[in-house]
Amino acid sequence: MIAAVLFSGGQDSSLSSLILSNYFDVELLTFSAGLSQNWETAKGVAAKLGLPHKTVFFDDGVIDAAAKIMIDDGFPNNGLNYLHKKALECVASMDRYDILADGTRRDDRSPRLDYSEVKSLEDRYNIVYVRPLAGFGRKVIDVLVNRFFVIREEEDISCRSDYEYEVRMFISDRYGKDTVDKIFPKRHLHSLVVDKNWSEKYDEEDKGCEDKTS
Template identity: 40%
Template structure:
């Protein structure tokens, strides 16, 4: 059975992909707003995992909507969770099993139990989060066992995180992102697999 996994190219979604690949035919899916955006580093991460990869686009009109959500609330949490929910729902229309790399202590993006049940009921799919029982330290340990990855701040790694494009849109609108997004937000990008 195929499983569509939301994939940023980072260690969390990569580790989730490896866990799901034991039981499903995993296909990696990275959502962007701009259909012209190239993601060579994310594509390379998918190749390192040996799994098929698809780039999908929300469209630029949704980017403006997400940026305005951040500006209206003064923080990115609701906008990023809404974008994540839309991505999950898009995959739920195509796959019987949909997954992501959210962890136990993630705050954003994080769908609630009622969100998950509503999506499963509406689309007739299973929504799985294999890392949901794992905290950050354990994910770091397991990722280090199976993956080779780089760490850096948002926007420095070329991964497929939603935040990069939302920040750029806010800047284009003439606003500064300082004070809207947490400073020094760390991210990762998988550059290889250990073969373990």
């Protein structure tokens, strides 16, 4: 079974991918509006983790609609949620994946689908949506992240492959930088995975072991 994981290169989507890769063939998918090359960060992290990666581009108008939601609300959550749902629906419609996953955690308020949206997504596309971190709070995720990854705390959002960077770019270009500053929090650290915390040696010996038992 092939699982697609929405992947930003951050610690949560990396941990989610690692857990799923124990059970399924995992492919990492990063969404971009095509306004920047910020998906390259995620591509680099995917290569470090040794997992296949693809960049997928949002349809025209999606980033525009998300920006409008954020401007109407005066805060980003519902707009980010809209982008996340569009990304999930796009992957679900590809007809390549059995499982669709992300790195959303128990304590995340956004992006997050409510139960009826999850069931609707699964029924409409005949796909399985899983959230490997849905039952884990911050504390235990930090333990696992530090065990498996080398992390860098990053303030520069251009290093991030999540939705926020390009939607900020878009709003800044279309509505001005003041509008961006009104909607988004000023300072927000993002934990970026810079490498895995285990050696290639382990990978190779592990592989040898699998061959013996097969």
